[in-house]
Amino acid sequence: MKKIIIGLVGFCAFGVQAQKVKWVSTTDSARWQAHPTLQLKKLDGGVNDSLFLIDVSQKAQQITGWGGCFNELGWKALQVLDEKDREAVLKALFDQKEGSKFNICRTPMAASDFALDAYSYDDFPDDYEMKHFSIERDKKTLIPFIKAAMKYSPKLTVWASPWSPPAWMKTNNNYAGGSLKFEPKIFQAYALYQEKYVQEYQKAGVPLVAIHPQNEPIIKSKYPSCQWLNADSMRDYIKNYLGPKFKEDKVPAQIWLGTITNSDTNWFKKILDDKEAAAYISGLGLQYNSLKALTFLRKNYNLPMMETETRCYNGKNTWKEGEDTYGLMYAYLKGGCQAYMYWNMVLDETGKSSWDWSQNSSVVVDTKNKTFSFTPQFYVMKHFSAFVAPGAYLLTPNKANDNAIIFQNPNGSIAVVVANKGTTTKKFSCSIGGKVLSVDLEAKSYNTFLIGK
Structure with a gap:
């Protein structure tokens, strides 16, 4: 023993x-x-x-919090439950006395892979002035989800990242795959698009505190996505368009470099070593496969880091996957991250996206029996989030x-x-x-x- x-x-x-x-x-x-x-x-x-x-x-970094991501399919699954059970799920995730005490969460800027379908806030080609920009769809799905959570977590803060810009801004005119057209008028329009998103969400009563310019910028996929072909393009977008736009218009939200899915230190250096670009960056958002970059980033850049999306798996929600999640949480927290994000908080029993692939969730809603259950990963997260409050310090042991x-x-x-x-x-x-x-x-x-x- x-x-x-x-x-x-x-x-x-x-x-x-x-x-x-x-x-x-x-x-x-x-x-x-x-x-x-x-x-x-x-x-x-x-x-x-x-x-x-x-x-x-002997204190290390200060913890800012714990959370997950709001998605349309999660809200749809919750609507299957009666009001009592729906509130029980929300309470289990967000209640600050008895629940998991989530206090910082992510929301997609328009369609993610777990949206009902692909969309943006301005699907009118060549609308560079964003005259048709609208978040009306989100007022029926994502925003009600966020506000339902705020009932139990009144101090909840939210950050956002886009999976894809409007299709007309992309090289393939499609939400899936392709890249942003690296043209000044597109960069300028996209900076306005992201600014209007922050402004409209805040007007709607969502405590949006930050955006990350792109979800998974090096990934090509069949669901909404957008590749940034190199770090130079993202550097120039932040330095010459997004950062100055937010500064000029006094947009009350931070810009984080995220959400990054690789450990290539040269990718980070290209952006963060540029003093003009770095001046606009308030933090670093790293997904589950960026672990090897943590030591380098902590040593070389005085920026807060958050783990933005834990491993998604394949919808089986096994105990072993819970153990793996514990290992990731341990590694990212020890590596200097101040916050840790789950991915889908709620899905139905299939775990399927609108693009027909399954992933794990904290809560599973059985749509046939209209019941719900908690997964092993839910409990792993709760063992941290229910006891480690925002403002806590990670303590450094002697071994x-x-x-x-x-x-x-x-x-x-x-x-x-x-x-x-x-x-x-x-x-x-x-x-x-x-x-x-x-x-x-x-x-x-x-x-x-x-x-x-």
């Missing part, structure tokens, strides 16, 4: 409260199990360097451990998230200020310990 020991120092501020520990665990057969409150005991021999020591003065990750919340409490991916029970011991907590972690389990509150 392997023994894992974690020690925390610099913890005396908690006093008596540090004696109490809340523990929640999840296995495939027993999900979100609240255990009786635990008590710390005296640590024989005291704290020493052989323990996995956590010094609360690496790929099973445990520790945070200090703004109220001073400590959240310890631990996975036991093995097939046997493992002893977990957590030492705090000369006190110790020792428990057996079930095989194939996720666990969160909240210490001090």
Whole structure:
């Protein structure tokens, strides 16, 4: 039996409260199990360097939050449920007391691959002045979804990225594939298009705080997408068109470089080493396959980073995929990311997009029986999001451990998230200020310990 020991120092501020520990665990057969409150005991021999020591003065990045993406197919699936069950799903994801406490989410700028079909906000060819720009469709799907979430998460903030510009702006005149026409009048029109999107969404009461100019800019696909053939084109768009447009018109939203799907450091350098372009960039948005770029980006650029989309899988929603998601969350958080985003929060039982491919979701709606269920990935996310509040700091230990990750919340409490991916029970011991907590972690389990509150 392997023994894992974690020690925390610099913890005396908690006093008596540090004696109490809340523990929640999840296995495939027993999900979100609240255990009786635990008590710390005296640590024989005291704290020493052989323990996995956590010094609360050794803070890494500050956490901004957790969330997922609003999509039309998710809203459609929710409409199958009766009002009580629909509210139960929204509460499970967004409620700030009992739910997953999502506080920062993504929304597509027009059609994503999980829209009902392809569309943009201006499908009138050569409308360079955006006279026909309209978000009326979103007022019936995406915006009601966002506002339904805000009922349970009043401080929710939203950011957006487009999958495709209007087809007439592209080289193939199609929502799928192709690239933006790299012409000054197209760049200028597209910057206006993205500005009007921010303005109209904010007028509609959506707390839109940032945009990422392009979802997956190097991907070619059969669903709405748009390739930016090289980093130079995106650099020039941000530097000469989007950035100056937002600045001139005082658009109240940030521009992030995202959402990026590769680890090619030269791609980032081309944009971020250009001081004029970099001046307009407030952060970096990285998807699940950009992990290898994190160390380079954290070392060379003083910009916040968020993981913008976890791995999508194929709609089977297996326990193993939950374990893989835990591994990704661990790696991206340890790599310096301040926020972590799920992809589809809700889908029906097929998980299918409008382009006939299936992906995972946090919640699955059974449209035949009009019921819903939570997937393993839902619980993995909740083990972090329900206990690690915005403003928390990731704490740096004295040695690496790929099973445990520790945070200090703004109220001073400590959240310890631990996975036991093995097939046997493992002893977990957590030492705090000369006190110790020792428990057996079930095989194939996720666990969160909240210490001090």
